Amino acid sequence: MKDMNPQDIVGEYREYTLTYYDGTSRKVLVTDIETPYPDGKLIVSTTNLQGVITHANQAFIDMSGYTREELIGQPHYILRHPDMPKAAFRDMWETIQAGKTWRGYVKNLRKDGGYYLVYATVMPNFRDGKIVGYTSVRRKPSRRKMEEALQAYARMREEETA
Amino acid sequence: MTFQLTVSPDFPPNHIAGWYIFNTWLQKALDLPIHLELYPSFEAQREAIQQGKVDMIYANPYDAAMLIREKGFLALTRPQGKMDEAVIVTSADAPYAAVDDLKPGTRVAMTNDPAVNLLGMMMLEPAELDDASLETHEVESYPVAVKLIVQGKADIAFILKEALEKLTPATRKQLKVLVESQIGDLYHTFVVGKRLADRREAIRDLLVNMHTDPKGKDVLENLGFQGWEPVSTEEAEFMMNLIEALK
Numbered sequence A: 001m002k003d004m005n006p007q008d009i010v011g012e013y014r015e016y017t018l019t020y021y022d023g024t025s026r027k028v029l030v031t032d033i034e035t036p037y038p039d040g041k042l043i044v045s046t047t048n049l050q051g052v053i054t055h056a057n058q059a060f061i062d063m064s065g066y067t068r069e070e071l072i073g074q075p076h077y078i079l080r081h082p083d084m085p086k087a088a089f090r091d092m093w094e095t096i097q098a099g100k101t102w103r104g105y106v107k108n109l110r111k112d113g114g115y116y117l118v119y120a121t122v123m124p125n126f127r128d129g130k131i132v133g134y135t136s137v138r139r140k141p142s143r144r145k146m147e148e149a150l151q152a153y154a155r156m157r158e159e160e161t162a
Numbered sequence B: 001m002t003f004q005l006t007v008s009p010d011f012p013p014n015h016i017a018g019w020y021i022f023n024t025w026l027q028k029a030l031d032l033p034i035h036l037e038l039y040p041s042f043e044a045q046r047e048a049i050q051q052g053k054v055d056m057i058y059a060n061p062y063d064a065a066m067l068i069r070e071k072g073f074l075a076l077t078r079p080q081g082k083m084d085e086a087v088i089v090t091s092a093d094a095p096y097a098a099v100d101d102l103k104p105g106t107r108v109a110m111t112n113d114p115a116v117n118l119l120g121m122m123m124l125e126p127a128e129l130d131d132a133s134l135e136t137h138e139v140e141s142y143p144v145a146v147k148l149i150v151q152g153k154a155d156i157a158f159i160l161k162e163a164l165e166k167l168t169p170a171t172r173k174q175l176k177v178l179v180e181s182q183i184g185d186l187y188h189t190f191v192v193g194k195r196l197a198d199r200r201e202a203i204r205d206l207l208v209n210m211h212t213d214p215k216g217k218d219v220l221e222n223l224g225f226q227g228w229e230p231v232s233t234e235e236a237e238f239m240m241n242l243i244e245a246l247k
Helices: A058-064 A086-097 A143-161 B013-030 B042-050 B061-071 B114-127 B142-150 B161-166 B169-173 B194-208 B214-223 B233-246
Strands: A014-019 A025-030 A043-047 A053-056 A102-109 A115-127 A130-139 B003-007 B034-037 B056-059 B074-079 B086-091 B107-110 B135-138 B156-160 B175-180 B189-192 B228-230
Touching: A043 A058, A043 B233, A086 A102, A086 A115, A086 A130, A086 A143, A102 A143, A115 A143, A115 B233, A130 B233, B003 B013, B003 B042, B013 B034, B013 B194, B013 B214, B042 B061, B056 B061, B061 B074, B061 B114, B061 B189, B061 B233, B074 B194, B074 B233, B086 B114, B086 B142, B086 B161, B107 B114, B107 B142, B114 B156, B114 B233, B142 B156, B142 B175, B156 B161, B161 B175, B169 B175, B189 B194, B194 B228
Parallel strands: B003 B034, B003 B056, B107 B135, B107 B156
Antiparallel strands: A014 A025, A043 A053, A043 A130, A102 A115, A115 A130, B056 B189, B074 B189, B074 B228, B086 B156, B086 B175
């Protein structure tokens, strides 16, 4: 996946290099600008078994800042924010690969370097008893619960980087 | 053998005649005996489904998911451009400006429409309100839910967006929309049961082409539809997954 482009970034940014579960590395550019999650909106996407995006609704496009063409065919970790601990996504993958639904609070990275906060539900899609892909639905989180989750993630990140 | 057609009880009351006209048209076009049964509530309709009485249904997204997953129904079509969205309304002079202003103990008027209630509850989550922290009042229709708001007997109500748009301007003036869902992926679906599985393609083709026939076009107008568009198995599965994720 391509590194983030400084020309896309709005405001002052910091640079990080993220390494994903498949060994791919990417330079991400991050600002502290939050895009508030609008009331009533649902971000919906589907991925294949490898986590590659196969469907993105309009809310996904609006909130992530990417076009549909930029999202489809990319790994879902295009949205990974460096403040998120790896353990959270490991837990998610283990849960959904076991055929169960995962729910959690997530900080997502936008194309412009900003972020948005969601309460996510990720579930396996079955056909003839086999998992054929995953559906992810993101909605507006409770502010209090989101803050608690972010604090926990910060502690987890410290442990991961220690 | 007479087949039974029914309609999700959340359809606008002024479309009752339209569904009877649709049934007459469908019987003629398919050359099949079809009886239209309009159930007074979601419970009554679900009981009929459990008893295997229903062969064709214009179902809300929640029930369509249940029918496909549990009863082997097949999704055929959906009305063009009509998406299911829910709104949370309050009195025009209520002190709340947003969902975050609502507190535990809020009195909610709701019908037993499962899809709308699911979306309504989802939209209250950011305020950390749920079944346990709300005082819910189940009523038989959206106009009754609105009446409770106007009378001050409920603080908020969950309403199907389409039903809100059907209220008179005078009634709408007494209401304020706190939040409106923007999903764009949920819709009512025309589904058929196992007894009609072998006619699936014929019924789908008939409905999809209905707007090209002058008589069919009239029938559609009586239902407030522009036409039907096909729903693929993948699209139906996607909607089922979405409903499941929201539960």
